[in-house]
Structures are given as structure tokens and as C-alpha cells.
Amino acid sequence: MVEQSDRAPLLDWEEVPPAEPAPTSPSLEDENSLESSPSNCRPLGSTIAGIGWDTSAGDLTNSTAVNSGSTSSPSKQTGPGEGAPTCNEQAECTFPGLAVKDRRVSEWEEKDQIVAVFVVTFDTRSGNMIEWCLPQDVNLEGVEFKSMASGSHRITSDFIYFRKGSYFGLACFANMPVESELERGARMKSVGILSPSYTLLYRYMHFLENQVRHQLQCPGQYSPLEAFYEDKKAVLPSGGNGLVTACPTSALTTMVNRCMHPEMKITHPAGCMSQFIRFFGEQIMVLWKFALLRKRILIFSPPPVGVVCYRVYCCCCLANVSIPGIGVAVPELRPFFYINVADITALETELSYVACTTEKIFEEKKDLYDVYVDNQNVKTHRESLQPLLRLNTADKEKYRKLSEQRQLLLYSQEVDGDCSSSEEDLFILFFMEQNNRIFQTLSEVAGSADPTLTAEHVRAMGLDPQGDRGFLVDLLEVYGIDVMLVIDNPCCP
Numbered sequence: 001m002v003e004q005s006d007r008a009p010l011l012d013w014e015e016v017p018p019a020e021p022a023p024t025s026p027s028l029e030d031e032n033s034l035e036s037s038p039s040n041c042r043p044l045g046s047t048i049a050g051i052g053w054d055t056s057a058g059d060l061t062n063s064t065a066v067n068s069g070s071t072s073s074p075s076k077q078t079g080p081g082e083g084a085p086t087c088n089e090q091a092e093c094t095f096p097g098l099a100v101k102d103r104r105v106s107e108w109e110e111k112d113q114i115v116a117v118f119v120v121t122f123d124t125r126s127g128n129m130i131e132w133c134l135p136q137d138v139n140l141e142g143v144e145f146k147s148m149a150s151g152s153h154r155i156t157s158d159f160i161y162f163r164k165g166s167y168f169g170l171a172c173f174a175n176m177p178v179e180s181e182l183e184r185g186a187r188m189k190s191v192g193i194l195s196p197s198y199t200l201l202y203r204y205m206h207f208l209e210n211q212v213r214h215q216l217q218c219p220g221q222y223s224p225l226e227a228f229y230e231d232k233k234a235v236l237p238s239g240g241n242g243l244v245t246a247c248p249t250s251a252l253t254t255m256v257n258r259c260m261h262p263e264m265k266i267t268h269p270a271g272c273m274s275q276f277i278r279f280f281g282e283q284i285m286v287l288w289k290f291a292l293l294r295k296r297i298l299i300f301s302p303p304p305v306g307v308v309c310y311r312v313y314c315c316c317c318l319a320n321v322s323i324p325g326i327g328v329a330v331p332e333l334r335p336f337f338y339i340n341v342a343d344i345t346a347l348e349t350e351l352s353y354v355a356c357t358t359e360k361i362f363e364e365k366k367d368l369y370d371v372y373v374d375n376q377n378v379k380t381h382r383e384s385l386q387p388l389l390r391l392n393t394a395d396k397e398k399y400r401k402l403s404e405q406r407q408l409l410l411y412s413q414e415v416d417g418d419c420s421s422s423e424e425d426l427f428i429l430f431f432m433e434q435n436n437r438i439f440q441t442l443s444e445v446a447g448s449a450d451p452t453l454t455a456e457h458v459r460a461m462g463l464d465p466q467g468d469r470g471f472l473v474d475l476l477e478v479y480g481i482d483v484m485l486v487i488d489n490p491c492c493p
Contacts, residue, residue, distance in 0.1 A: 114204075114232040115167060115194045117225050119215055120144045122153070122188040131189070132222050134229045138194075140164075142342040147171030147190040149338060149358045151303045159205065159306040160190075161198060161337035168198035168337070172208035176216040189215045191225070196234065198335065273427035275307070276314040277406070279376065284318070284402075285395040286378050287371075288431060289388050289471050291318040293478055294331050294352040295370040298339075298362060308356040309337045315354045320432040326439045330478055344368065384470075392467025402430050437461055442481050451483045 118133035118140055128144040146162040146169065158173045171192025178187045191212040195201055211225060277284060290297055297315055301308045312335050319333050336355035339347065339362075347353070347368045363372060366381050373379075380386055409426055412418040438461045445453050453472070455465040463472065472485055 113195045113197070113200055113234055114229060115196065115234045116140065117193050117229045118143060118147075118191070119222070119225070120147050120171070120190040120192065121219075122148065132225075134226060135233075140194075143169065143192070143194075145340050145342055146338060147192045148173055148188065149303050149305045150340060151358050153186065153188060155303050157209075158304040159208075159309075160192075161201065161306075161309040161312075161335075162339070163198075163336050164194060167194040167196060168201060169194045170198075170201035170204065170208065172205070172212045174209075174212045174216055187216055187219075189219075191215060198337070272310045272424065273314055273317075274406070274423040276311055277402070277423075277427065279311070280378075281376070282391055282396060282399045283376060283378050285391060285399055286389055287315055287373075288318040288434075290371045290378075290380075290385070291315055291333060291354070292435065293471075293474050294319070294333055295385070296347075296350065296352060296368070297354045297371045297373065298369040299354070299356040299373040300360065300363065301356060301358065301375065303358055305338050305356060305358055312337050312354045312356050314427075317428055318431050319435070320428060321435045321439060322432055323436055323439050323443070326443075327479065329480055384474075387470050390467070392464040394462060394464035394468060398434065398462060402427075405430065434462055438463070438475075439479075442476070442479075442483060446481050446483045453483045453485045455486075 116133060116135065116138045119131045120143065121129060121131040123129050128148050130140055130144050133140055143162075143164055146164065147160055148171070149158065149160055152158060152173055153175065156175050160169075160171050160173065162169045162171070169192050171190040173188070173190040175186055175188045189212055191208050193201070193204055193208065207228065214221065214224065280287065287297070299308055299311055299315075316333050316335050321327055331352035334350070334353045336343070336347075336350075336353050339355045339357050340359055341361065343355075344365065347355075362368065363374070370382055370385060371378065371380050378389065380389065405426055406423060409421060409423065441457055441461045442453070445451055445457060458465045458468065458472065469485070475481075476483060476485065
């Protein structure tokens with residue numbers, strides 16, 4: 001297995017260490033700062049089986065789960081305003097903050113993925129506007145609002161994942177005080193990219209961070225972004241369907257997992273999944289049921305929005321299933337990441353999604369979502385779903401087991417130095433195994449001579465025969481599983 005750099009590489013690029021490195025440790029007292037700053041993070045790997053976003057084409061496929069590991073190393077920062085690309089003796093151009101390392105077997109999937117690069121600025125008279133982009137004829141309508149979240153003027157930096165039509169974007173935002181009456185004392189910009197898939201966007205995080213700092217210090221100097229786009233621009237098929245050509249057959253042997261099974265590296269200092277667990281606690285079990293039922297889940301939070309985009313990803317991971325054929329006929333649980341009012345029309349036709357927003361007005365648009373998450377408060381306006389908000393005995397037992405497994409993992413890492421598994425792996429596998437157990441049992445009962453689901457079957461699936469009855473009824477309907485649900489009345493002897 002080939003290892004990759006864990007510093008958000010670009011073609012396995014990594015940040016050039018400064019001449020005199022002076023690493024700093026992030027303060028544990030400011031959790032919001034840690035959560036929102038990808039610079040202080042170590043990427044961690046996981047996959048989204050059952051979500052099925054093809055990393056090569058950006059369209060939907062059914063896939064099984066594959067876990068990918070990663071190593072850890074501290075990332076180092078370069079100073080702001082380091083601008084033009086330089087070339088070494090081999091004439092390999094490097095961008096500020098990045099250096100060519102090793103392309104190895106992952107070269108194919110990491111190239112030809114960027115369909116646009118852009119700079120967004122806040123103008124005191126015109127508001128958010130696209131300042132510069134390549135290619136110049138690309139449709140970026142609305143990107144100026146997606147890449148600079150509402151309320152961002154209150155924070156100094158952020159990063160945002162979003163969806164634009166059939167593409168996904170990542171933008172890094174920064175806010176710098178300036179002595180300018182014209183700019184009202186603050187200069188705000190975002191530098192972002194579009195790609196057919198969200199699963200590799202993390203690789204460009206540090207480059208975008210560096211470039212937004214450069215744009216604040218030296219507005220109008222776009223040569224590094226031009227060089228970046230020329231190196232990474234996607235080669236789209238002549239049919240104009242907006243999809244990158246499929247993985248070449250010659251690469252399938254070494255690349256099949258990376259090409260066919262989507263992954264999203266997470267760059268949170270404590271790990272995305274572990275932060276997600278700590279943030280929601282037992283409420284994860286409520287979100288798990290809504291995700292498995294393919295409900296429309298909308299998460300509200302004020303800026304910074306970067307860590308909330310990771311919560312969108314984590315919610316999608318709750319619905320992982322690796323049994324072939326399961327979920328083929330149900331709507332994909334699609335990650336929309338950050339949305340704003342410009343996305344209302346698109347959301348009206350979506351059957352299943354997870355998204356986040358900083359705009360409180362969405363709470364009033366109840367026809368757009370089934371489940372609304374405000375901070376740690378999970379609620380639904382749909383009467384039929386409200387019983388699922390109540391935790392039952394089985395939910396609490398599952399959360400207890402998850403917590404126990406986490407503690408055992410942390411203990412083995414601390415005492416035995418065992419780093420072969422991560423909290424991300426644990427989280428992904430815990431819910432995948434739970435989901436597999438449910439659907440395996442349902443499939444066996446449906447295929448038996450007596451397709452009757454009893455209380456014993458329900459307990460074997462790790463569910464509560466009484467408390468989860470409504471959940472099971474909905475699950476059977478959504479997935480089209482033909483079994484008869486028979487639960488004994490607890491009031492009868």
C-alpha cells in the first residue's frame with residue numbers, strides 16, 4: 001500500500017517548510033477556532049459507502065465500503081503574501097506554499113479534476129462579487145455567495161464546501177483589517193475551486209488558504225492561480241455533460257478502490273468524527289435514524305461554517321451500508337454542504353440531502369426540509385417523524401457501546417502506542433455494522449418461508465421492539481422490503 005502525505009497534498013504536494021520553522025500549538029481553550037481552521041488539522045481518511053459519489057466522474061454509483069488510512073504530521077504555515085510561482089532546475093513550477101513531492105500511483109485520479117478557479121471579494125457598494133476566474137466563460141452564478149457565507153464579516157477566516165450544479169466547490173475565506181475608508185476598514189476575499197467530486201477537494205485546502213492570504217496582501221496578482229489552473233484543469237468530454245472521463249482501464253488494477261469508492265479526508269484537529277460525537281452525544285442516534293430513512297436534513301449554525309460542513313459529511317456517513325443491492329431503489333443521501341437562499345429552487349426538487357446554512361430564514365421554509373438541526377437541538381415539524389426524536393433503551397445502549405469502544409481505542413493508543421486504527425475508522429465501522437445487521441436480518445426474513453418480523457428479530461438487529469416500531473415501519477416502506485412486522489403487545493402476558 002502506498003502512503004500519501006497527510007498535509008492536504010496537491011498531486012501529493014505539501015507545504016514548503018519555512019527557513020526557520022516555528023511550529024505553534026493551537027490553544028485547547030478556543031474550540032471554535034480549532035474547529036474552523038484547517039491549518040491546524042491532520043487529515044484523516046474515511047469513505048462513504050452507500051452515498052456513491054464517483055471520484056472520477058462525479059455521478060452516482062452504488063459502492064461498498066473501503067477504509068483508507070492516513071499518517072499524521074504537523075502542518076507548517078507559510079507567511080502571507082508569497083506570490084509568484086517559481087521553477088526548479090527540472091523546470092517543475094511550484095506554487096506558493098507547495099512543492100512537488102511524489103506523484104506515484106495516485107497521479108491519474110489527482111489530475112484533471114479542477115473545472116474552475118476563482119476569487120470572490122466583498123465590495124462595500126456592490127456586495128459579494130466575482131473578482132476573477134478561469135476559465136472566463138464558466139458559469140459561476142451564485143458562487144460569490146456560496147464561497148463567502150452570510151455573516152462571515154464577523155470572523156477572520158473560514159473554509160466552505162458547497163455544491164454548484166453538478167460540481168462541488170471548496171473556498172477559503174479570509175478577512176483582513178486595512179486602513180482604508182473605501183473598504184470600511186476591512187478587506188474580505190475568498191479563493192475557491194470547482195471539481196466534479198467533493199472527495200478530493202481537501203487536497204487543495206492549504207493552497208487555497210495560502211492564496212487567499214496572498215490576495216489580501218497583494219490584490220490583483222493572479223499568476224499563481226493561473227498556473228494552478230493550467231496544471232489542474234479538467235479535460236471534459238466533447239459531449240458537454242460536465243463529467244470528467246472515466247478512470248482508464250490500465251489504471252484499474254492499482255486504482256480501483258480510489259476510483260470507485262469515494263473518500264473525503266477530514267482535517268479537524270481532534271478528528272471530524274470524534275468532534276461530531278462529542279458535539280451531539282446521544283442525539284447521534286436520532287440523526288442516524290433520519291439519515292437511514294433518507295430524510296432531508298438541514299443544519300443551521302452561525303459562522304464559521306467549515307466545521308459544520310464536516311457535520312454534513314458525518315451525517316451522511318451514518319447511513320453507510322456495504323451489503324450489495326441494499327438502497328439501490330432509494331434516494332441517495334446527497335451532501336449539499338453549505339447552502340443559501342439562492343439554493344431554494346434546487347432544494348425544492350431534492351428527495352434526500354444533508355446541508356448546512358448560516359441563514360436563519362431557512363427555518364421558516366418548512367417545505368424544504370424534514371429535519372432541522374439548530375446547534376445540538378434536533379427537531380422536525382413532521383408529526384409522523386416526531387416519535388423518532390425520543391431516545392429509547394436500545395438507542396442509549398448503542399451509544400454506550402460506541403463510547404466504550406472509543407475509550408478502549410484511546411486507551412490502546414495511549415498505553416500500547418497502537419495507531420493502526422483511528423476514531424474515524426471506529427465511527428464509520430460502528431454504524432456500518434449496525435446498518436448491515438439490520439438489513440441482513442430484514443433480507444433473510446423477507447426471503448424465508450415465513451416473512452414475519454418478530455420481537456426477537458428486532459432485538460437481534462439492536463433495536464427496541466416497542467420504541468423502534470415506527471422507525472421499522474418507515475424503514476420497510478422506504479426500502480421496499482416485503483415483511484410483516486409483528487411486535488408483541490407489552491401489556492399482554
